[in-house]
Amino acid sequence: MKSGLLYDFWRAFHKNRLAALAGVILLAIFFLAIFAPVFATHNPTYIRLEQEQIKLPPTAAHFIGTDNLGRDIWSRMLFGARISLLVGFLTMIITVIIGVAYGAVSGYYGGKLDFMMMCFVDILLSLPTIFLVIILAAFFKPDFFGIAAIIGMTSWMRTARLVRGQFLSLKEEEFVMAARALGYSNCRIIFVHLLPNVRALIIINATLLIAQAVLLESALSFLGFGVQPPQFSWGSMLSSAQYIVFLKEAPWTAFFPGLAIFITVLCFNFFGEGLRDAWDPKLKNY
């Protein structure tokens, strides 16, 4: 099976150039983030308040200029990528764990339990996620791990729905009956027999979840509720550009980190869509 998935992946991405390109760009971004100290030209947190050092436009010494505290934006973007991506991945892992477990239990047991669990999901879904995220972030003042936990805990509902739907139909299959007849525990059936069947779906969903998490984290940091100084992410780099004066004087400080977020999210989305084409042609929009 594994080789099957990999084979389909390879075949589809060979054809789908856009998704393949997205994958390559993502690898490049990971590479830059991991080896940030190598590629950074300056200390990203080194503040220089001399007049001739702040809000510098792109120059030879500073590729894409400096910000309002005289820090090199290129170097900050490299280190900021670490937090942005880390939060993205951590959030995805937390979301997938909660969402899959919740959805699996709900779908597998069905009946009244399923009804109540899905009722709860519906209620949560009728609240704007960002409200809860902002409250939690404002009250707990978390570090990046905490932010991942907060976003993860408030955005697992759609994943749960998805997995639940799959489980509802899967549990009617004969191999589940067979497993039950053999006396396997429910827990074993869920995780050993059923879960591998939704593997592709979960991976596709996870890729799209990273994209959403990166977006949400950057919005949160932009609003000032995300990672707090001295830590910084792409989103918080844009934060100061909320002030019109600042945007006017040094647009590059807002432009490049935002572009990085945009490209990263776009690549995750394209990559996820490529995976969907490869593994689940049914889900395609024709």
Next chain:
Amino acid sequence: MLAEILLELRNLKTKFKTYDGEVKAADGIDLTVHKKEILGIVGESGCGKSATALSIMRLIPSPPGEVHADKMELNGVELQSLTEKQLSKVRGSEISMIFQEPSSALNPAFTIGEQLIEVLILHQKLDRGAAHRQAIKALNLVQIPAATQRLADYPHQLSGGMRQRVMLAMACACMPSLLIADEPTTALDVTVQAQILELLCQLQSELNIAIMLITHDLSLVAEIAQRVAVMYAGVVVENASVRNLFAKPRHPYTQGLLASLPLLNAERERLNVIPGGVPNMLNLPKGCRFHPRCPHCWQICRQQEPPLFSQNGSEVRCWLFAREMNK
């Protein structure tokens, strides 16, 4: 019986381009429909019956479909030369069509009345009031009780048989000269089937409509049709009057079909079946399309496709008859 020719179809080719290759759903079909007659078109599913019907309606989507015929004339008008606008005028008023699934063939978002009246206004340029009266007449024609009330119903409020009657009412509301009925009774209960068939006969005689009845069921054809065209894998293999066909089926495929009909006074214990299955349309056998399943297959059948041979008013696409003629 030398009735006037209504529809003449010569060498119709309908192709679909798929990822796996080109499918020739119709591969050189010749058909003639005379005025006021019921022509049965019989064949297994996938033999190109529906594709032929849709080609005549010019409803094959392109791409992936592609339709070409040497001649496709209705009342002497070449259908292939019509613009989309002219076609709209022909469809529903000159030729109309009803489909297999009455449950999904009516738009669920509009009432029966809205759908009927739309067609009437479209083709007969009636005002709303006149169209409304005409719609009630049309429903009466197909024997729907309480027609006035039914107009306000949505399709899902009617039974399958009723929906098929509504479909018929819509199709016949503008007095077409040709009605194509594509498996009109397949999805219905047996008792309802009989009613719909009866209704078809009645419409044909009352409104002088010619009907092209497409079905996989030879017994239906035996009941109401005057002539039959048997199709196999995209070609017409036999073309005969109903009486001739049932009395003396010529093509081995037709013989097989007849032999597989269940008989009421069953002398046979088991139903006969034609061995093998419908050929893969992407990869048709060389020579006669039927030869892998044919009990009388000989040398030439494997090499060359037979033309249509005429014999006593019947037409057969089989080399056996070439031999007979040569004798």
Next chain:
Amino acid sequence: MGNRYLRRLATLFFSLFVISLLSFALIEFSPGGAMARYVENPNISQADRTRMAERFGLDRPAPLRYFIWLRNTVQGDLGTSFMTGRPVLTEILERLPATLKLMTFSFFISIIVAIPIGIYSATHRHSLFDHLAATGSFLGLSLPSFWFGLLMIYIFAIWLNWLPSGGMITPWFDPSAYPLLIRPFVIFWEHTRYLLMPAIVLSLSNIGSWSRYMRSSMLDVISQNYIQTARANGVPERKVVYKHALRNALTPLVTLMGLDLPGFFAGAVVTEQIFAWPGMGRLFISAAGNRDYQVLMGIIMITAVLVLLGNLLADLMYRFLDPRVNYEG
């Protein structure tokens, strides 16, 4: 059918109850609780804090306070803001119209752009336009709205100086300074020029997802038998698409719009912040920063009510568009 709506209404109130319980617990169990913002203030002594807590009723046990809050809320009293000392309901109702104005405008932009794109993509599948629309919707879904907003401000407000960078209306705007004949247009433009950028930013992701959804829904419907019937009856293609297909294709979209409503409110928070739009979202952000928990609770509850009502409305629309639902229920 009356029964059905009673049940819907019961579900609605139950949902509100769960949401209130949840958000109350959330605020209650966060570190420091409601008084945390005074802890770091050296001018407020421990005794002061105790006294304040008493005055706000914070010394009572949490379940009792929730009960009191619930009782007051049912009576239309959402409490008092810590920041301003004014009733929360007044604060919110002052801000709500601005948010609704922005959302309504953005909603119409989304519909006007997304639906035609979806229809055209579906009827011209695999055309250049279809591919461009597909790519465009991906771009729209991936754009960080705050960044896009800043870009727009930079281009249209700072660089070209066509539109104001923020706010809702010019404070000294006086329509009576214009001749009566053109006054309506002046007023319209005055409102529109402030609305335009925030509404577009807020519409972006909706346009992306709705146009895709419209396309697939339309493709779904076009392959249905009744479309074939309409064509076979000689209904012109334009009418087939815009009457027979569209009506049926819109139904799932209406449901999606209802489901997207919370996302709309979330988007409004960010958009209002960028464009200094004096709506509920900005109030929420400043309340979150100040731990003004009564206001936070109030906004969450009002939003929940609006979202649930919106869903109810979507449900009614659905019934109107698809008569089958009524029948089966």
